[in-house]
Amino acid sequence: MKRKLTMIQAITEAMDQKLADDSRIMLLGEDIGVNGGVFRATEDLVHKYGPDRVVDTPLAEAGIIGAAIGLAMNGKIPVVEIQFLAFIYPGFEQIVSHAARMRYRTRGQYHVPMVIRTPYGAGIRGPELHSESVETFFAHVPGLKVVAPSTPYDAKGLLIAAMEDPDPVIFLEPTKLYRAFKQEVPEEMYRVPIGKAKVVQEGSDVSIFAWGAMLRVAEDAAKQIERENGLSCEVIDLRTLYPLDRDTIIASVKKTGRAVVVHEAHKTAGLGAEIISIINDEALIYMKAPVKRITGFDVPVPQFSIEDDYLPTAERVKDGIMETATF
C-alpha cells in the first residue's frame, strides 16, 4: 500500500505515534490545542490525548521553553512548538543558557530531553519576521542539536529520532515545504538518524550541499545543468546542521573536487562557512576550485514584494556551479 503524505502530515503523524508510544511525551505551544497549531501540525491531537498532554500555553516563549526545561528535568519529554523561528527570540536565553547547558552544569546529573519545533525560512509570503533562517544561532551553541528536514519522509523519521534523543534538539521545519509536495511515508514508526547527511543524487563533477527548502533549489539546478552543460552533480541534503556529517561531506568532495553550498541564511557566519572550513581542513588538496556559497544576503529577510530576490534561485546556483567548474 503506497501512502503519500505532505511534510506537515508526516510531522503530525510522528507526534501522534510518539504520544501513543511514550506517556512522557507532552506537546506545548501557543494555539496547538483546539486550533491544532497555526500550520495545523497538532491537528486533533488534543482530542486524542487530552489537554494535559497537548497543552495550549500562554503566549510566552520564555515561559514555554523554560517550563519545558523543568518538565524535561523531572521526567517528561516536552515537544515545544514555537509558531515562527523569529518568535523564538524571547525564549532564546532559556535555550542557550539553560536547555543547552543543564547537562554540563550538573555534570550529567540532570539532562533536558526536549524538542523545539519551529517553522523557518522564506518563500511563503509571510509578514515581517515570519521568514527567518538563523540556524547558525543554534548550531553555534554547544549542547544543542540542530535538525532541518527537507522531505516528508525525513521529517517523520528525524522528528521521531529527535523525540528519542537525550539532548535538546532544535527542529527547524521549512515552512515552504509543509504542503509543497507529497511523498511516500511508511505508516510505522521509523527513525532517520540525527547527524547523518543523505546523498540525494550521485554525481562526479561537483558536490552541492543544501538543507531545508534549499534542497529543492539545489536539485533543480543540478538537473538543469546536467541537461544544459552535461555536468554531473552530487546533491547532498545535510539534514542535521549540528553535528554536521563530516564524513559524507568529505567523501563527496574527494570524489568531485568541487563544491557549492546553498543556504537561504545570511552569508556571513552562515553554515556555508563552516562547511568550507571542514573541506579546507580535510580535503584541500583534492579541490580543483574554491568552494562557492550561494546564500541569502546580509540583509534582513525583506518583505514579500522582493522576497524571491533574496532567496537563492536555481539560476544563481547554476552560476555558482559554472564558476567552480570553469575556475
Added chain:
Amino acid sequence: MSSLYQVLSPAGELVSDLKGLLDEATMIKMYENMVLVRQFDRKSINLQRQGRMGTYAPFEGQEASQVGSAMALAPGDWLFPTYRDHAAAIVHGQSMARVFLYWMGHMEGSISPKHLNIMPPCVPIATQMVHAVGTAWASKLQNEQHVSIAYFGDGASSEGDFHEALNFAGVFQTPTIFFCQNNGFAISVPFSQQSASKTIAQRSAAYDIPGVRIDGNDIFAVWLTMKEAMQRALEGKGPTLIEAVTFRYGAHTTADDPKKYRDQEILSEEWRQERDPLQRLRVFLENQGLWNETKEDELMAHVNEQIDAALVEAESYPKSKPEDMFKHVYAEPSWMATEQESELVKPSKQEGIPA
C-alpha cells in the same frame, strides 16, 4: 515594617501565634543553622580575600529567609537557588565542601546530593523561576507530592521571566513556591527605582495567586508562611508568591563596593542592630531557657570545625583536568568535541612529555 507578617519581633518576643507548628527542637535547629551559614559566609569572604576562592556572593543578613524556607522543605522537593542562596542549599542538604568547590571554580561544585534535587546556582536573573514551574508541573502530572521552590531577588521581579513564571504557575496551578528575598538592592539600584509597585507581594494579585509579604529576618514568619504555602501546593491549590523583606549587610559580590551606591555603614549597622535574624532568635531562645553562653560557645566551636573540615575536603579535591570540560556536553560527545579534546590533551602539548 508594620505591614509585614511577623511572628518574632526584633526584640525577640512573639507577636503572633506559632499555630502549634514550631517545637523547641526546630527552633534550636533554626538557630544552629543560621549560625553555621553565617560563619560559612564570613569564612568564604576571607577565603576570597586570601585568593583561595574566586568572586563570591555573600548573604549575611538574609539567613532567616534562606534557612527558614529551606528547613520547611522535604527531601523530594526541588530547590532552585540563585548565586546568593547557598545557605538555602546547605540547609536543604548540599555539602559545604561542594559550595566551596563551586566558588573555587570547580564544575563539580554544582552536583546535588543523589537523593535531593538541588539545582546549580542560577546566574541569569529570574530564568530559574520558569524551570521551577516545569518541575512542579511534572510533579503534579506524575502525582508526586513534591513542591518546587524558586529563590530570587527584588531585581528579578522586573524580568519578563518572573511574570511568565507566575502566569504559567497560575494557569496550570503548579505546586511552585516563588520565594523572593527583597534585600532592597539589585546590585546598586534600590527597589524604589526598580519598580513603581510598592511591594513584590502585590504582584501576585495580577496572576490571582496568593501573595504574602513577610519579615524576612523573622525565621518563624518565614517557616510558618512556607508551611502554609507548601500545604496549599500539595493540596493542589497552586503556587504562592512570598516576599521576604530583608537586607544584605555586605556587598553584592566580593567584586562590588556598596559604598558607591548606599550609605553602607549606617544602613548595615541599622539593620544589624535593629533587625538581625540571629540576634532576635537568640534572645527568644535565651528567654525560654533554651540557650545560654555555654551552648553558644559549644555551637561556635562545632560549626567552625565543620566548616574547616569542608574546606579541607574542598581544597584537597583533585584538580580538574583540562579534558573535563569536554564531558557532559551531550549524552554522546560530538565528533568535533572529541577531536578538539584529543588536540588539547595530546602528549606533545604537555610540558616535558615527549610526543
